[in-house]
Amino acid sequence: MYELLGLGDGVRDFTDNRDKRRSVAPSGHTSEKRTVHSKITKKFKTESGQLVFHHGHGGEVQATDGTTYLDFVMGYGPVVLGHNTTSFTRAVAESLTNGVMMPGYTSFHEEYLDRLLADQPGRRGAFFKTASEAVTAALRLAAIETERRGVIRCGFIGWHDAQIADSLKWHDPLASPLRYKQKYTENMRGVGDSEPVLNWHDLSLETLEELIDTHRSTVGCLVIDAYQASMTTPELMRRAVDLARNAGLLTVFDETKTGGRISRLGYAADHGIDTDLIVIGKALANGAPLSMLVGSTEHLATAEKSRLSGTFSKEMLAVYAALATLDELETPRGEFADGWAELGAVGSQVASCIAAAAREAGAETLVSAQPVMGGAMFELTYAERLLGDRASRDALLDSFTDAGILLLEGHPSFVCGAHRDNDWDELTRRSAKAFTQWLTTTGGIGK
Ligand SMILES: Cc1ncc(COP(=O)(O)O)c(C=O)c1O
Incomplete structure (x- = not known):
């Protein structure tokens, strides 16, 4: 039938493209230069430039540079179960x-x-x-x-x-x-x-x-x-x-x-x-x-x-x-009456790991983290003298990105159900690394 419609070759081409898109992240492609970024998508960058994402799985996303990040941006809130969860x-x-x-x-x-x-x-x-x-x-x-x-x-x-x-x-x-x-x-x-x-x-x-x-x-x-x-x-x-x-x-x-x-x-x-x-x-x-x-x-x-x-x-x-x-x-899960109750507990755990990491890195007089509205969201909290310090706050976000964690600052961050499987020690370790790098790059403010 495709032949009848004159689509024979074209169909094979589409399949090839689809297979390519499904496979691992393409490296070194340049199409991101065509994308007009908004203030919010621009936030996620490394020293080599703007991060471009390819796929996600559960509570993580992978960028085209091959790096996997723990994702607490969740598309700015929409992803609530997780990326590409099976069911x-x-x-x-x-x-x-x-x-x-x-x-x-x-x-x-x-x-x-x-x-x-x-x-x-x-x-x-x-x-x-x-x-x-x-x-x-x-x-x-x-x-x-x-x-x-x-x-x-x-x-x-x-x-x-x-x-x-x-x-x-x-x-x-x-x-x-x-x-x-x-x-x-x-x-x-x-x-x-x-x-x-x-x-x-x-x-x-x-x-x-x-x-x-x-x-x-x-x-x-x-x-x-x-x-x-x-x-x-x-x-x-x-x-x-x-x-x-x-x-x-x-x-x-x-x-x-x-x-x-x-x-x-x-x-x-x-x-x-x-x-x-x-x-x-x-x-x-x-x-x-x-x-x-x-x-x-x-x-x-x-x-x-x-x-x-x-x-x-x-x-x-x-x-x-x-x-x-x-x-x-709507489905009860383990000790939780429903998924919303579980999300609250998961986000509270994330906030408590980040707060523990701030203490471990000696940054706790400057910054911490707390659950928001039950925990399905959490946010970084700052000492009063840091509230107006745009540059230091931006630098903190960059340090978290460098440590393999994407989150938001000056805005609540978000968790998904799949974060229930987080390795909590690893989250604390990476967060402590972020705080330590931040204290070093910002000249140890407040120390
Ligand atoms: C409270 C609130 N209202 C409205 C909006 C706009 O939503 P959208 O980006 O889907 O238009 C947002 C987005 O962040 C929001 O947080």
């Missing part, structure tokens, strides 16, 4: 025989929502690929419902213009001077006097009240990145949501980093914080692109009238991956 890869491959896209939504989408929202009666979900899209959808819903286009934002809520304009370094602690430096102040659309984007920067209720009072006629929405809750209490977050709702704002908890990672829906659902809308993303599908806007029937009815979807919203690959991910995370 996940098999389940997704089997589902592919149904096709990748139909004219509309499918029974797979419906099954996913039924399971995701099993204990959320009356809630519905809209499918997107990225969380920025889902947050944009939430902002449009707020504008339609309140007839006010301004936004109060607490945390990083996406990279679309109105989400990132005048943004802060949100993942830095409240005490860090770097947190308060405004970025992306030029050339952003959907921002201005009639549609301000305002930062609730310090998590103080007085500040929030003042923002709402001053901009009451223009702001229609409060969006909170759930990660910011790790810097305060659930009670304060609950009061913030009440304050905004009482002032007529639509309230959104953005659980992009937390939903599907710390629990099924994330922080607000876990703490009974009743927001109008929830955005989830990243960890839902173990790396496949899926994000959702979840809310009441009434709010989502507005979405249906206002063209909140795109061609790829109904794509099935990510939903197959999301179902396979739920299958695993």
